[in-house]
Amino acid sequence: MPAVSSIFVPYASYLRVYEPLAAFAEPERGHWRRYAARDGTPTAQDELRRSLADLLPTPPVPVPVHESADAFITEVDGVVCVCPWRTRLRGWLALEELGELLPVPLLDAVLPPVVRGQAEKDYERWRDRNPDARPWIRTAVWQVPVRWFTLFSDDERTFEPGAAEEGAGAGEGGAKARVLRYRTPMVQARRRLARSLKTLRNAVDDGPLIEGLVDVGRWLEEFHPRSLVELDYGGLVHVLSCAQLAEDHSAADVAAAITALRDGDDEGAGEAYGRLTERWRAVRDRQFAN
Numbered sequence: 001m002p003a004v005s006s007i008f009v010p011y012a013s014y015l016r017v018y019e020p021l022a023a024f025a026e027p028e029r030g031h032w033r034r035y036a037a038r039d040g041t042p043t044a045q046d047e048l049r050r051s052l053a054d055l056l057p058t059p060p061v062p063v064p065v066h067e068s069a070d071a072f073i074t075e076v077d078g079v080v081c082v083c084p085w086r087t088r089l090r091g092w093l094a095l096e097e098l099g100e101l102l103p104v105p106l107l108d109a110v111l112p113p114v115v116r117g118q119a120e121k122d123y124e125r126w127r128d129r130n131p132d133a134r135p136w137i138r139t140a141v142w143q144v145p146v147r148w149f150t151l152f153s154d155d156e157r158t159f160e161p162g163a164a165e166e167g168a169g170a171g172e173g174g175a176k177a178r179v180l181r182y183r184t185p186m187v188q189a190r191r192r193l194a195r196s197l198k199t200l201r202n203a204v205d206d207g208p209l210i211e212g213l214v215d216v217g218r219w220l221e222e223f224h225p226r227s228l229v230e231l232d233y234g235g236l237v238h239v240l241s242c243a244q245l246a247e248d249h250s251a252a253d254v255a256a257a258i259t260a261l262r263d264g265d266d267e268g269a270g271e272a273y274g275r276l277t278e279r280w281r282a283v284r285d286r287q288f289a290n
Helices: 028-037 042-053 087-101 104-110 113-128 186-204 206-218 236-237 242-247 250-262 265-290
Strands: 012-020 073-075 081-085 137-139 157-160 179-184 230-232
Touching: 012 073, 012 250, 028 073, 028 081, 073 179, 087 137, 179 186, 179 236, 186 206, 186 230, 186 250, 206 242, 230 236
Parallel strands: none
Antiparallel strands: 012 081, 012 137, 012 230, 073 081, 157 179, 179 230
């Protein structure tokens, strides 16, 4: 197995929100202002290395003892925007979902019950003191949830083939990392989600997709209206070939399906949704491959 410094999995995608500095109260705003002015702020690969390193001790450390003071930084029209990692909070949230993803014997082997129990107690105490806390980053493994694509249009898509082979350490030795991502202003993301939700409620019965859209909509409402929303394929770019990624226009397929439903074209909606589900079924099936 490669060393932790060269591992660029798990095969996860990320939905991130970058907020302008004005969204943060002091003294946190000052911290992020100074942080953004530094040279060489950490990358997504740095965040992953640190997370994986915590799983190496015995017993493993599923949730960091202290909250991360790091963030992803970008500029939007000259305005510095910040996406705090909040690694500790995200660790607790991921731990809650882990029981649904792994059978109990495997879960116990990876994270003993006593370790999980202590983390749960720590989270309960922390949540009592921070009832309004929310993450700036959402994560999905072995997929990009359909509901995330409703926030974006195809012309907001960026694909950089990079120089790394599939599964290799992209970004190492100066090699340009492979990237597929979407970015859009918060106002556009909210508008598209609201339109998609209205169309689906008029066309289909309530179900997981509508529930998921409502959940994402509530989450987006927690942030500054001038934020930037980003969908990053993350480690999934090493599951698919460059050719497959180049042909992946999932946001366009979702938009086509929603438009067809709005126009009463059930056949067109089925064709667009079929392209989407077939593409992502092939990715999810790899999760259980030997």
